[in-house]
Amino acid sequence: MSKAKKSINKSIFTSHLIIILIFMLLTAIIFDLALRIYVRRETRNQIITTGEILQKSINQNSTNLGLDELQNLQVNERGNSRLNSILKRANSILDIKYIVINEDKNIIYPNENINQEDKDTSSELITKIKKNQISNINRGVVINLNIRGNKYQAVSYPIKLQNNSCYLIVYSDLSKSDEVTRKVNFLLFSILIIMAIISLSISTKLAKKISNPIYDVIKYAKNIAERNYTVKEFNFEHEELTELSKTMSFMAAKLSSYDNTMKTFMQNASHELRTPLMSIQGYAEGIRLDVVEDKNKAIEIIIEESKRLSTLVEDLLYLSKIDAMQDDFNLEKVDMKELISSSIDRIKGITIKNEREILFTHCDEELFLYCDEEKLMRAIINILANCIRYSNKIIDISLEKKDEAIVIDINDDGSGFDKEDKEHIFDRFFKGKGGNYGLGLAITKTIVQKHNGIITADNNISGGANFNMILPLQKINT
Template sequence: MSLQTRITLMFAALLIIVTGFFATFIHSFLLDNLIAQQKKELTLKGQFWIERIKYADDAFEEEDIAELDKLLVSNRKIEVLLLGKKKKVLYTSLPSSNLNEWLQVLERKAEKRKDKNVWIVGGDDYVVVNLGLKNDEKQRLILASPVRGLKEARMELTEKIIVTLLIGAVSAILLSFFITRSMVRPLNRLTKEIKKVHFRRFSEVQLIPARGEIAEVSESVYSMAQELDRFHEIQRQFLQNASHELKTPLMSIQGYAEGIRDGIFVEDAAHKGLDVIVSETNRIKHIVTEITLLAKLESEEDVFYPTTHSATELVNRAVERLHPLKLQQNIAILVRTFGEEGILYVDDGKLLQALLNLITNALRHTKEQIEIKIESGKRFVTIDIIDDGDGIPEDLLPHLFHRFVKGKNGDVGLGLAISRAIIERSGGIIEARNGVFTGAIFRITLPLQRCRSQA
């Protein structure tokens, strides 16, 4: 059974239960309400008539009786009994066969001193009003209306209420059906898109238009599919690049090894071949080490051991390690600090490696000078590494920190990916852009120690 059908049936069942409860409740209390209203109406009419009549010596004028009959005209039958002194019947609309029964019931009511809303006379129920005349309380005006008429009115009203409730229930169920369909339709389409994710057809996933929470789910699924598609493409490129990076030195090793074995390379050529084999072996070890390190940085949790360190101190340590290389290339590295000294809570070995990768990358592309700016704010420290080279190609910028992405003077293509992983695991972010006129700018943003402790 579909979700739309289940929701509609549950709503219909709930609505029927609520409607039935209210119909029963209204039916139960409607008769009591009608009896109370009828008694109130009879009381008001009787009191109004009593205030206006003029009589004496147990005599009523015909116009008074006519006015009473006129006053009591309604769509329900009303019986009248006027009693004078010593319970003398002055006027009645009751048939003579029922008069004695009424007098007997009136006597019993007087003895018990009770005047209930409903009297039972001759097997029939009546709403009765017993009023004393203003000149003598022993003289009574009794007005009675049969309950049978009220029951018929109750049934008529109940039928109308039930019909109204049923029309409302059917309308509500139909409205619920269409509303549920408008809600379920995006979910059904979203299910199809999720199945595409299941079968790894990430690029085919579409954004399903919807509203409210379903729209948020739809956007999340779409974003997830795009991210998975991007990740899948990165993984594919990673495998291609990794195999290529490993295949090249392995082919060199294999070629020289076979040449030496078969006697093609002898003496100096053999020694040169052995040097190439050692060099390419070291290169393979370097690639494997960096791949392993990157995998650990992106997956394992216990590879970082943070302590407090000065951002300026870490930058200076990185520059000192690269001192021979900058002298060899005749490159100047300027370190400038702005603001207070920024204290970081990081793994100094890992962050130092990230800085070395970034500065080494700048040394490959710069012409004369590298400038490193360290600026400490209230919450973060920013480190800008600026070179005066040709800048980063625009098509390379979006993929610069991916694995095996290299520029024209790049090495393996893992250094920037490792730097990004280290900085992100340290709670920071890394960005790259080209300068206004020339060169590239790498910006590292790291939280200060107090901000990390507060977080």
């Protein structure tokens, strides 16, 4: 069972959603941890600061200060202002209270007029002190307590009241600071939710902005698959998508050209095959019906047309094999002087029959090329055969090395190419005046291209045809 595919929209949206959720989770955890640490530290500092100022104020007035005066502590104007300011600021986010106990750890302040909750809390605090659960009572160290399920922080200081040794215990219920922490976290979470919604909305639009051009290219590709090769220009915002669309358009143009070539090829091939077949069929039926006077001549024509048909079919098969790379190239180091000389020798009979002369000039330097000797020889013979057909007398071949390539230049003294024929010289089934099948030069061009070479055709200075073949010296891969 194949795995279900995801669309680009879903992939981008899902990826952004996961990233946002991870970011929100990490932000919430880190912020909550940092906030709790900060609040705990500030609570501790406020308790210590409050306790130190209360201790200082009480000790400065210890001789005349009684229990009744603790509620309205009077030291001096500056000290009292600082104490009130600290207590007011501390109680804005904290619930700081204090009690005074004697050496027997009995509460001597506050008096009985306090509310029941504070009274119960103070009683439990003293109970824990009596049970020695507070070991640092005389050290001014902040300690943590758990009273009736609530968390408290407390700090104690030694003081003097009317020359009696006592202890000032400043404590705070942390539930108020925890409530502040929860409210801040809730506010942060609300902000993160709003940011996530905005981010996902932007992500959805971004995903559509990326995927819509891709869907346009997919639609264009489907049109190409339906053999609709109309070249279409896209103007996308992203460089990669623009490059993809250009590649698709280039492919469409190439496929259109190839499709037209194949149509022309099939039309020409069927025409070239039909002509000898009709001739063979006509003479064969004439012999069968005994209406042909010269049967020997008819038989010769059938044989000649059969050979012509066989040659045409062989050329078609050869060309298709080279195109499909089914005909392996046997690359080896070949002496190009010997290859061209052998090509001239193989076509010498036709040259003599047509009263032509082939001149071969080359440099003294040895020129070797990694190539398929048989195929490259066939390419050269095809050109020479074409030149023999259209030249008046002389065919000239030159071989030389230029830069990192071997250049073969073939010229004849014929009438050259017509202007309208030049760009079609190497097209399949294109025949000039007096041509055979229009496959020879097409085969030549394909062989040269398979050797990573270039071949061109033009008219030379004297007006005859010129074929220029450039073959790179480096070893090629097939």
